[in-house]
Amino acid sequence: MKITLTVNGDDYPLDVEPRRILADVLRENCRLTGTHLGCEHGVCGACTVLVDGKAVRSCLMLAVQCDGRSVRTVEGLAGPDGEPHPLQRAFSAEHALQCGFCTPGFLMVAAGALEADPTIGDDPERVHGLVESNICRCTGYEPIRRAIMRAAAESAALRRR
Template sequence: MNITLTVNGQAYSLDVEPRRVLGDVLREECGLTGTHLGCEQGVCGACTVVVDGRAVRSCLMLAVQCDGRSVRTVEGLAGPGGEPHPLQSAFSAEHALQCGFCTPGFLMLAAAALESDPAIAADPERLRELLTSNLCRCTGYEPIRRAIVRAAVRP
């Protein structure tokens, strides 16, 4: 099928098999390898991207479902001049990454959450619930939580 995706502001006209998942198309057809595919069952959250403002698991969404839609990947977080997104700076400052495999998914999950409801960072219970949707085997989640709070209060 011929589809058009707008990924990080750039239009891609692609010919994809209907059964291909968005994560594979982003990595293989668009060359955007920042999106990591972990469990490929929607459990780990490493493949999280933002589609039309909502965080989604790119391993569970077919690319054809995104025809004509806007997709944002971790490569699209940095500002126009290449300056890091506040979340990227906060993750670095709070040491919220170790191996880095889950980091793109957490960044995209947090970006979508903060853009839709900035108050989530001030509510420890809601933030904890948000973070339970993605898995990290290295950080223990506390640095990730601190980074999201830091990014939310950054002027």
């Protein structure tokens, strides 16, 4: 099927098999390899991207379902000048990554949540629930929670200026 994916603001006219998952198309056709495939069953969250601003598991979504929709991957987090997103800075500052395999998924689920509700970072229980949605085998989750709360606080400070 002929589709056009809009990924990180760029259009990708593609001819894809109807059964191809979004994660494979992003990695192989769009050459955006930041989206990682872990379990391929929607459990681990490593493949999380934003589709029309909502976090989705790209291993469970068909690419054809995204025709004409906006897809945002971890490569689309940084600003146009390459300035890291507040979440990326916070993950680094809080040592919220070790092997890095799960990091793109955590960044994207957090970005979607913070963009939908910037106050989520004010509530440790809500951040805990957000972090529970993905699997990390290295960090123990606490640095990830701290990073999300730090990024939320930094973003709130920027909005107040």
